[in-house]
Amino acid sequence: MEFIKEFISFLKQRKKYWLFPIIFIMVLFAIMLIATQNSAVAPFIYTLF
Amino acid sequence: MNILGVSAYYHDSACALIRDGNIIAAAHEERFTRKKHDPRFPHHALEYCLGEAGISFCDLDHIVFYDKPFLKFERLLETYIAFAPRGFRSFSTSMLLWLKEKLFLKKTLLSELSLHGKREDLPNVLLFSEHHVSHAASAYYPSPFNDAAILTMDGVGEWATTTVAVGKGKNIDILQEIHFPHSLGLLYSAFTYYTGFKVNSGEYKLMGLAPYGTPRYAGVIRDNLIDVKNDGSFRLNMDYFDYCTGFTMTNNKFDVLFGGSARLSEEPLTARHMDLAASIQTVTEEIILSMTGSIARDTGQKHLCLAGGVALNCVANGRILRDGAFEKLWIQPASGDAGGALGAALAVYHIHCGAERKMADGVTDSMMGAYLGPAFHQSEIESKIRSMGAVFKVVTDEELLNRCVDDLIAGKAVGWFQGRMEFGPRALGARSILGDPRSAAMQTQLNLKVKFRESFRPFAPAVLREDLSQWFELAVDSPYMLLVADVVEEKRHPMSEEEQMLFGIDKLNLVRSEIPAVTHVDYSARVQTVHKETNPLYHALITLFKEKTGCPVVVNTSFNVRGEPIVCSPEDAFRCFMGTDIESLVIGNCYLEKSAQDNKLLLDYKNSFELD
Structure with missing residues (x-):
């Protein structure tokens, strides 16, 4: 809960409201991810990520 | 007041501890774990810093992480949207990483930190500093100057890849930023990759190789890869780079432009690779000199402080000095991300807490010769x-x-x-x-x-x-x-x-x-x-x-x-x-x-x- 509050406050502060729908899709993506339990591997150019 | 700076999770994790603005200790985690560029949370470096200062974890007034993960996530999302539908594979890979781990960095940090001592106020003690503010603070506050222009250049932090600022007394004012994907550090890294060295550690090798070659590709680089304005600001031509959407630094178009594919690490070095090294070194120096000349004119400052990975390019630093746009130059010895831990701690002390900076004498810095790690009786x-x-x-x-x-x-x-x-x-x-x-x-x-x-x-x-x-x-x-x-x-x-x-x-x-x-x-x-x-x-x-x-x-x-x-x-x-x-x-x-x-x-x- 704390995380969601902080993230919404961040988007408001940055005035990036248009990112909300993308974040929503991300949440779905996350649920799918947790369901499949794939491992996350750091990509090659780690500085960028 | 004890402040701990932490840099971790990308490369070269480190801790630095300052007390009342004085640097007490700083160390890279890799030195303790014996794993080069160790990115893991710096538990050993943290314990060392506390021991050197003779304090416990509960005596820390602030703990600060050296960059802001939400801002970085924003940059990732916007970059992928800008290039969509290209880069889906890279997008899905990095999103997995972010949604599982990096987006919840605060929680991870709290959990790792709590291993060093239980304290109820930990969430309030933990702060985050912007990546380039951390670099700028690491360049200016330990410097021997009371006022100075500051230039930070690296691959990328959150959005900024190059930042121009002015430090006066306890304040740092950011004047200009160049944002991702336009990055001098990543341009240099692209050539590091193309000449067969490892990105983020092979840049020294490329710089060392440059004097063996002649800069016969410098014109090709200037004409095709980068557009440099009179003030030294620049834009990369992203048609030749793959790092926004793929898993490599350069793409096929880059290969065609330079007449061959990237060297594999085990392949022999040829005169062509030396010429490529000489060319990118020449162009990098030209851009940096153009920037520093413009910064000197715009700010009227006589001193310049440098930090960020590009500031480790000592050949370019030598040219800045000889160019004479600034009377004096000071470069943070830990200019890479490890130094961000120190800068973040100093930024909290002077900017967040508003503590005055001690008057500098123009000669002596406060890095104690960079001898900030463990000693043995x-x-x-x-x-x-x-x-x-x-x-x-x-x-x-x-x-x-x-x-x-x-x-x-x-x-x-x-x-x-x-x-x-x-x-x-x-x-x-x-x-x-x-x-x-x-x-x-x-x-x-x-x-x-x-x-x-x-x-x-x-x-x-x-x-x-x-x-x-x-x-x-x-x-x-x-x-x-x-x-x-x-x-x-x-x-x-x-x-x-x-x-x-x-x-x-x-x-x-x-x-x-x-x-x-x-x-x-x-x-x-x-x-x-x-x-x-x-x-x-x-x-x-x-x-x-x-x-x-x-x-x-x-x-x-x-x-x-x-x-x-x-x-x-x-x-x-x-x-x-x-x-x-x-x-x-x-x-x-x-x-x-x-x-x-x-x-x-x-x-x-x-x-x-x-x-x-």
């Missing part, structure tokens, strides 16, 4: 190496110096382990391997038998500050080995006509000066000035070497082999000694000779570390 050293089976003699300082100098004169490589370990990527006479710079064979001997690294890589001279101008075309302090200058004319050996016809690595074995082991093919050298005030024993050693040889210079290279973090403890030093052709070793007042050691303790060290 003599009794501790003896007990540690004795338990490993080492055979050693305990000698006085005077005898120690005499033995070391005699070994250097005899052409031996000497392991030198004294006092507090350095913070930053350079060994500066606390964890160093030393050699005689007058020896023509020393560069090859050290590269191949001691460091197990590429033969073309140059070594740096450590010179007594008082003798600097008699040997190098440099008139200012360079205590952190971050300025490149030429050997003075009278010490050079001119090339014969036949020698001038040689090209590339064939030039390597030419004796270019009275100190060939530290003179690069273009007569340049990456100079470290040695000061009595910051490292008296090291200064005394070189003084004695000068008395016996007339030469106030020694070869100084880091105490490690290729792919290994610089040694931290006496045990690390003894292992490296037994695994390489280092012939004598001093740790504190212990003197060790290789010939006196038990042969059963010799190690196969060459393949112990993953190549960088």
Whole structure:
């Protein structure tokens, strides 16, 4: 809960409201991810990520 | 007030601790874990910092992480949207990582930090600093200036890749930023990748390779890859780069432009790779000089502070100095992300808490020679190496110096382990391997038998500050080995006509000066000035070497082999000694000779570390 509050406050502060729908899709993506339990591997150019 | 800065999870994790604005301790995690560029949470470095300060975890008033993960996530999302539908594979891979781990960094940090002590107020104590603010703070606050222009350049932080700021008293005002994907650091890294070196560690190699080549591709780079404006600001032509959407730095169009695909790491280096290195180095220097000239005009400042990974390009730093746009230059020795831990802590103290900055004298910085890491007492050293089976003699300082100098004169490589370990990527006479710079064979001997690294890589001279101008075309302090200058004319050996016809690595074995082991093919050298005030024993050693040889210079290279973090403890030093052709070793007042050691303790060290 704390995380969601902080993230919404961040988007408001940055005035990036248009990112909300993308974040929503991300949440779905996350649920799918947790369901499949794939491992996350750091990509090659780690500085960028 | 105790403030802990933390850098982690990307590369070179580190901790730094300041008390009332004074730097108490700073160390890279890799030195303790023995894993090069260790990105994991710096538990060992944190415990070391607390121990050095003599405080417990609960005595910390603030803990600050060196960048802001939400901002970085915003940049990732916007970048992928800008390039969609290209880059879906890269997008899905990085999103997995972010949604599982990095987005919840605060929670992860709280959990890791809580292992060092229970405190209810931990969520309130933890702060986040912007990546380039951390770099700018690390460049300005420890500098010897009361006001200065600040330039930070790296691959990328959150959005910024280049930042111009002005520091005055306790304040830092950001004036301009260049944002991702337009990045001088990533442009240099693209060529690092293309010439077959590892991104984020092979940039030094590319810089060292540049003097062997001619910049015949500089025009191609200027005409196609980058658009530089009069004020030094720039935009990259993203048609040639893959890093926004793919898993490599450059793409097929880049290959076509430069007439071939990227070199694989095991492929031999050719004249073409040397020319590419020379070309990107030339263009990088031009852009930096254009920027610094413009910053000097716009800000009216006489001093410049540098940080960020690009500030480790000591060849470019030397050119900034010679260009004269600024009267004085100061470069943070831990300019990479590790130094962000220190900068973040200083930013919290001066910007967040509003604490005044002490007046600087224009000469002395507050980095204490970058000797900010662990030291070991003599009794501790003896007990540690004795338990490993080492055979050693305990000698006085005077005898120690005499033995070391005699070994250097005899052409031996000497392991030198004294006092507090350095913070930053350079060994500066606390964890160093030393050699005689007058020896023509020393560069090859050290590269191949001691460091197990590429033969073309140059070594740096450590010179007594008082003798600097008699040997190098440099008139200012360079205590952190971050300025490149030429050997003075009278010490050079001119090339014969036949020698001038040689090209590339064939030039390597030419004796270019009275100190060939530290003179690069273009007569340049990456100079470290040695000061009595910051490292008296090291200064005394070189003084004695000068008395016996007339030469106030020694070869100084880091105490490690290729792919290994610089040694931290006496045990690390003894292992490296037994695994390489280092012939004598001093740790504190212990003197060790290789010939006196038990042969059963010799190690196969060459393949112990993953190549960088």
